[in-house]
Amino acid sequence: MSTLGDVWGPTKKQxxxxxxxxxxxxxxxxxxxxxxxxxxxxxxPQKQELFSFNLGEGNKKTIKAVDDSKHxxxxxxxxxxxxxxxxxxxxxxxxxxxxxxxxDLRNNTxxxxxxxxxxxxCFCNFTGTSDVDEGYDLFINNLDDYYLVFxxxxxxxxxxxxxxxMFDEDISKIDLNNYKKWVNKxxxxxxxxxxDITNNITKLMDLNYNDEFWDKLGEECLSCGTxxxxxxxxxxxxxxxxxxxxxxxxxxxxxxxxxxxxxxxSVVAGNVDFRVTRASRLKLYYSHKLVTYxxxxxxxxxxxxxxEQCPVDINVLRVVKxxxxxxx
Amino acid sequence: xxxxxxxxYMKDHFxxxxxxxxxxxxxxxxxxxxxxxxxxxxxxxxxxxxxxxFIPGQFAIWSLPGIGEAPFSYSCHGDSENKExxxxxxxxxxxxxxxxxxxxxxxxxxxxxxxxxxxxxSLIDKDLIFIMGGIxxxxxxxxxxxxxxxxxxxxxxxxxxxxxxxxxxVFKEEFLGLAGHETVRCLLTVDNIPEDDSWEHSVxxxxxxxxxxxxxxxxxxxTIAMICGPPIMYKFVIMELEKLNIPQDQILMTLERRMKxxxxxxGHCAIDGEYACTxxxxxxxxxxxxxxxxx
Numbered sequence: 001m002s003t004l005g006d007v008w009g010p011t012k013k014q015x016x017x018x019x020x021x022x023x024x025x026x027x028x029x030x031x032x033x034x035x036x037x038x039x040x041x042x043x044x045p046q047k048q049e050l051f052s053f054n055l056g057e058g059n060k061k062t063i064k065a066v067d068d069s070k071h072x073x074x075x076x077x078x079x080x081x082x083x084x085x086x087x088x089x090x091x092x093x094x095x096x097x098x099x100x101x102x103x104d105l106r107n108n109t110x111x112x113x114x115x116x117x118x119x120x121x122c123f124c125n126f127t128g129t130s131d132v133d134e135g136y137d138l139f140i141n142n143l144d145d146y147y148l149v150f151x152x153x154x155x156x157x158x159x160x161x162x163x164x165x166m167f168d169e170d171i172s173k174i175d176l177n178n179y180k181k182w183v184n185k186x187x188x189x190x191x192x193x194x195x196d197i198t199n200n201i202t203k204l205m206d207l208n209y210n211d212e213f214w215d216k217l218g219e220e221c222l223s224c225g226t227x228x229x230x231x232x233x234x235x236x237x238x239x240x241x242x243x244x245x246x247x248x249x250x251x252x253x254x255x256x257x258x259x260x261x262x263x264x265x266s267v268v269a270g271n272v273d274f275r276v277t278r279a280s281r282l283k284l285y286y287s288h289k290l291v292t293y294x295x296x297x298x299x300x301x302x303x304x305x306x307x308e309q310c311p312v313d314i315n316v317l318r319v320v321k322x323x324x325x326x327x328x
Numbered sequence: 329x330x331x332x333x334x335x336x337y338m339k340d341h342f343x344x345x346x347x348x349x350x351x352x353x354x355x356x357x358x359x360x361x362x363x364x365x366x367x368x369x370x371x372x373x374x375x376x377x378x379x380x381x382f383i384p385g386q387f388a389i390w391s392l393p394g395i396g397e398a399p400f401s402y403s404c405h406g407d408s409e410n411k412e413x414x415x416x417x418x419x420x421x422x423x424x425x426x427x428x429x430x431x432x433x434x435x436x437x438x439x440x441x442x443x444x445x446x447x448x449x450s451l452i453d454k455d456l457i458f459i460m461g462g463i464x465x466x467x468x469x470x471x472x473x474x475x476x477x478x479x480x481x482x483x484x485x486x487x488x489x490x491x492x493x494x495x496x497x498v499f500k501e502e503f504l505g506l507a508g509h510e511t512v513r514c515l516l517t518v519d520n521i522p523e524d525d526s527w528e529h530s531v532x533x534x535x536x537x538x539x540x541x542x543x544x545x546x547x548x549x550x551t552i553a554m555i556c557g558p559p560i561m562y563k564f565v566i567m568e569l570e571k572l573n574i575p576q577d578q579i580l581m582t583l584e585r586r587m588k589x590x591x592x593x594x595g596h597c598a599i600d601g602e603y604a605c606t607x608x609x610x611x612x613x614x615x616x617x618x619x620x621x622x623x
Binding site: 050051053055059061063091092095096097098099100209235236237238239240241243249251253255258260265266267268269270272274275280283284287288291292293294 | 395396398586
């Protein structure tokens with residue numbers, strides 16, 4: 001696989017996992033469930049140069065080209081991660097405007113998915129993202145004694161053909177039953193039962209919009225932005241111009257991850273702030289996660305990072321609990 | 329650094345790249361007030377700049393390498409033959425301060441047009457009320473110019489315009505001229521008059537003008553109201569318009585939000601599930617009511 005390009009996959013970092021470039025397959029650790037940062041970092045980097053400019057040379061601009069001489073292979077992405085990638089694709093590539101930087105990186109990437117069994121923080125059963133049907137080239141389902149591999153693109157098919165000795169095309173009744181058993185086992189392991197995200201959540205969000213639980217969450221929130229950084233479908237960015245220290249007139253325009261939870265996020269010229277309170281910023285975040293994002297439905301994929309990482313335990317499930325539970 | 333690509337690749341990426349602005353030349357600079365100037369931009373011969381093809385209510389982003397970018401509404405109505413665009417800019421931050429240093433003839437990079445703009449076709453045959461406060465007159469001025477140019481296609485026109493002081497009123501001469509206009513009822517107000525200034529029109533906030541105007545010849549069902557001003561102004565103006573029984577989807581407003589991209593990606597202008605830059609900046613009151621924290 002490494003003959004196709006750079007392989008990226010989950011590796012262990014102290015007691016956590018991160019996606020990193022794999023130089024030796026022994027460093028890849030497929031026992032992982034979730035990485036600290038989601039895979040978006042490889043398509044929408046934390047910091048990314050849009051172009052550089054030379055004010056001296058009539059504002060001449062240069063755009064760094066993506067090195068597409070070799071592919072990137074992302075190995076071992078779980079369904080929530082691929083679902084999140086599909087949402088990001090829709091957001092960056094399929095609106096009225098396509099983002100060329102994202103598109104270049106996305107088109108040059110091969111995605112190999114890998115099945116998983118949920119832990120206590122997973123809730124992709126609620127968001128309908130425990131399985132994925134598009135956005136990958138190959139998907140490997142671990143059935144303990146062997147793997148069931150789903151092929152979803154010609155690129156994926158080419159990989160199978162080139163490695164035929166590893167694959168068996170005949171799927172027996174036993175294989176099918178093993179897969180069914182695996183699906184049932186996975187489904188029975190989820191700890192959180194909130195039904196379906198599409199079930200009246202828009203109306204509940206609307207009706208609860210001025211409920212005092214938001215103010216309570218606002219009081220607890222630290223405005224640190226961890227939820228947005230760790231969320232696989234958050235994509236807000238700021239744009240800044242940076243000038244060279246050494247040479248007058250040289251500089252570059254860069255975008256960097258921003259967070260709707262930070263106080264300055266909605267401030268316009270003249271210091272008018274459209275979102276003064278932390279509660280109002282939390283409402284924006286959760287309406288994008290639960291109701292609509294980029295004009296296209298809820299964006300939460302149930303990965304559990306907000307549960308794991310928020311220092312004051314504000315997360316999607318807690319908000320959903322507040323939205324849905326009958327308060328007597 | 330990654331390898332340099334072929335000329336064709338670079339050309340494709342430059343032409344298609346929505347983050348790159350196109351050059352345009354400053355034709356004229358008009359001082360409006362002590363802190364507001366109107367920049368008249370012209371196309372540079374032989375260059376393609378899509379920012380010149382716009383309708384009122386849309387906006388464009390000025391791109392100043394090394395300083396940054398900022399969005400501004402067009403303050404004139406689009407005229408693809410003239411290849412001219414105007415922006416009326418209030419000096420208030422780092423980008424606008426840099427813009428104020430420009431001279432006639434300077435080259436500026438601008439990208440656009442962005443946003444939906446006003447639904448110009450749906451204004452035809454309607455009675456129109458313009459309500460503007462401060463620099464909020466800029467995006468509505470293009471609509472007004474268009475309507476005045478083809479006034480036979482429109483019903484009765486009311487213009488209510490407020491500013492802090494007479495000195496702060498943008499397009500003051502233009503509006504003073506309108507105040508004597510035959511078919512347009514134009515009422516002007518200022519919050520206060522400094523001692524060394526004189527003012528023959530109203531004193532008070534823009535909503536006070538509603539009491540001074542007569543609306544007996546306005547048919548609410550065929551009236552469209554357009555609002556632009558400071559954020560605080562909207563809900564008070566809307567209360568007055570509702571008193572006149574103007575339907576909620578015929579109250580149009582153009583909104584200001586923080587924007588970094590203009591193309592619905594950076595997320596700063598998100599209002600509930602909408603984006604001011606691509607879904608707006610012109611919204612009607614019915615939609616605004618169902619969108620949390622819009623006004």
